[in-house]
Amino acid sequence: MTKAEETRFLASYxxxxxxxxxxxxxxxxxxxHEAAIKILLVERQNHPDKGKWGLPGGFxxxxxxxxxxxxxxxxxKEKTGVVPPYIEQLQSFGSAHRDKRDWxxxxxxxxxxxxxxxxxHIDTVSDAAWVPLQKLEQMNLAFDHGAIIELARERLRQxxxxxxxxxxxxxxxxxxxxxxxxxxxxxxxxxxKRSFRRRIAAANLLEDTGxxxxxxxxxxxxxxxxxxxxxxxxxxxxxx
Amino acid sequence: MTKAEETRFLASYxxxxxxxxxxxxxxxxxxxHEAAIKILLVERQNHPDKGKWGLPGGFxxxxxxxxxxxxxxxxxKEKTGVVPPYIEQLQSFGSAHRDKRDWxxxxxxxxxxxxxxxxxHIDTVSDAAWVPLQKLEQMNLAFDHGAIIELARERLRQxxxxxxxxxxxxxxxxxxxxxxxxxxxxxxxxxxKRSFRRRIAAANLLEDTGxxxxxxxxxxxxxxxxxxxxxxxxxxxxxx
DNA sequence: ATAATAGTGTCTTTCAGACATTATCTA
DNA sequence: TAGATAATGTCTGAAAGACACTATTAT
Numbered sequence: 001m002t003k004a005e006e007t008r009f010l011a012s013y014x015x016x017x018x019x020x021x022x023x024x025x026x027x028x029x030x031x032x033h034e035a036a037i038k039i040l041l042v043e044r045q046n047h048p049d050k051g052k053w054g055l056p057g058g059f060x061x062x063x064x065x066x067x068x069x070x071x072x073x074x075x076x077k078e079k080t081g082v083v084p085p086y087i088e089q090l091q092s093f094g095s096a097h098r099d100k101r102d103w104x105x106x107x108x109x110x111x112x113x114x115x116x117x118x119x120x121h122i123d124t125v126s127d128a129a130w131v132p133l134q135k136l137e138q139m140n141l142a143f144d145h146g147a148i149i150e151l152a153r154e155r156l157r158q159x160x161x162x163x164x165x166x167x168x169x170x171x172x173x174x175x176x177x178x179x180x181x182x183x184x185x186x187x188x189x190x191x192x193k194r195s196f197r198r199r200i201a202a203a204n205l206l207e208d209t210g211x212x213x214x215x216x217x218x219x220x221x222x223x224x225x226x227x228x229x230x231x232x233x234x235x236x237x238x239x240x
Numbered sequence: 241m242t243k244a245e246e247t248r249f250l251a252s253y254x255x256x257x258x259x260x261x262x263x264x265x266x267x268x269x270x271x272x273h274e275a276a277i278k279i280l281l282v283e284r285q286n287h288p289d290k291g292k293w294g295l296p297g298g299f300x301x302x303x304x305x306x307x308x309x310x311x312x313x314x315x316x317k318e319k320t321g322v323v324p325p326y327i328e329q330l331q332s333f334g335s336a337h338r339d340k341r342d343w344x345x346x347x348x349x350x351x352x353x354x355x356x357x358x359x360x361h362i363d364t365v366s367d368a369a370w371v372p373l374q375k376l377e378q379m380n381l382a383f384d385h386g387a388i389i390e391l392a393r394e395r396l397r398q399x400x401x402x403x404x405x406x407x408x409x410x411x412x413x414x415x416x417x418x419x420x421x422x423x424x425x426x427x428x429x430x431x432x433k434r435s436f437r438r439r440i441a442a443a444n445l446l447e448d449t450g451x452x453x454x455x456x457x458x459x460x461x462x463x464x465x466x467x468x469x470x471x472x473x474x475x476x477x478x479x480x
Numbered sequence: 481a482t483a484a485t486a487g488t489g490t491c492t493t494t495c496a497g498a499c500a501t502t503a504t505c506t507a
Numbered sequence: 508t509a510g511a512t513a514a515t516g517t518c519t520g521a522a523a524g525a526c527a528c529t530a531t532t533a534t
Contacts, residue, residue, distance in 0.1 A: 062259055068333075105345070192497055192499090236523095240475070438523080486531075495520100496520085
């Protein structure tokens, strides 16, 4: 009875009868390259805010996308050619005013990727670029993307204090001094080498590749992130 | 030039020309009453999943709501008669399958409220009820609301380890033993009284009301949450 | 008086901070 | 050989864990 009723209901349901907001998904994709944290920005080809730079993203495509993540991964792949090893939902932003067209909702994700894995494809795309976070202040970004980046950055800063998630912004193989410099860049102040290493070793978060690399001093060991090391959180933060 | 172009674009833009997902907002509203953590559930009056219980929530109303939070606060007020003192975005869930009607996105919020402040109104509403978390296992909730509650619960458990946010599920005035029991219920194991109190005192998160209350022993001091104590996070977690 | 329990004293344990030291690399 | 820097030794300090103890309330 109720089942048949529901079937009739679903058959007559038409979303176009309702006045509903737009839905898009955007990505704050970070990397670490040449001692700087950078974010991938895209120049808008269409109205509104045409010509301004903003986060890669776009409308959910009900045919192409099964989940919200599919939308954003599709867009990231368009620009970088690859799928990032770390992606996590940041927050959704929705209001009547954030987009001139209509009431709009965007589901935002934070993602991390190595610079090198994007390099081949990104060089062929003219409307996408890695922008150092320090340069953002002078830019007038599309929509509320400036505020979104600010939130993503703050969340990533927190993660640098109690996890090694930032490591996903490095190449597959990296050294401990590199990882520490990245964390320091996110936090904005130097860290104690001893503390930084002690806890990573104790939690067994890295795998020794057996390789070493040297620049201006003794060779540093190359590590890679262990499976699931993104899920690990220390119960005590490093000093802020 | 571009400005006039944009104006023309906006004038001709009609959202109904596009095939877009449904957007709703839902709330996981928790309280603590009679030694149990409870969540507010609502019996669905309409298809789909008619008759099942689920989270309070509904479609974004472009006329009534300016922000996503407005949608969920409007729905909470319908059921409880009041606006909760704590609300925070949890996560958005979106997929082609989670709702039988169509591709659907829901932006979920976690909220906390005292049981007493809801009592007058909720008793007049027949389709809303406080359900102890332990009873949820036997229930077959609407949509993916079971999974959403699970995530909300886990996030709240984490907060119990490094903040006093759970305190918003208590009445305005409460005792330290009450707060500790709530945290213990969320964490699922006993806490050290000394540690629990020491850090709250050191961070000056509570205000002494000057009142006391006694049941089976010496009178306990009644405190209230200080302004902004939800924002405070300890840099070290209690033992899990 | 007794049981219950709010609140405190204080010792131990854990882990981050600080910083010196040693070893190893390039130029 | 000098300067840089990777890696480690080790002491200090801050804050949580453990648990005993005192004080206060209802019955």
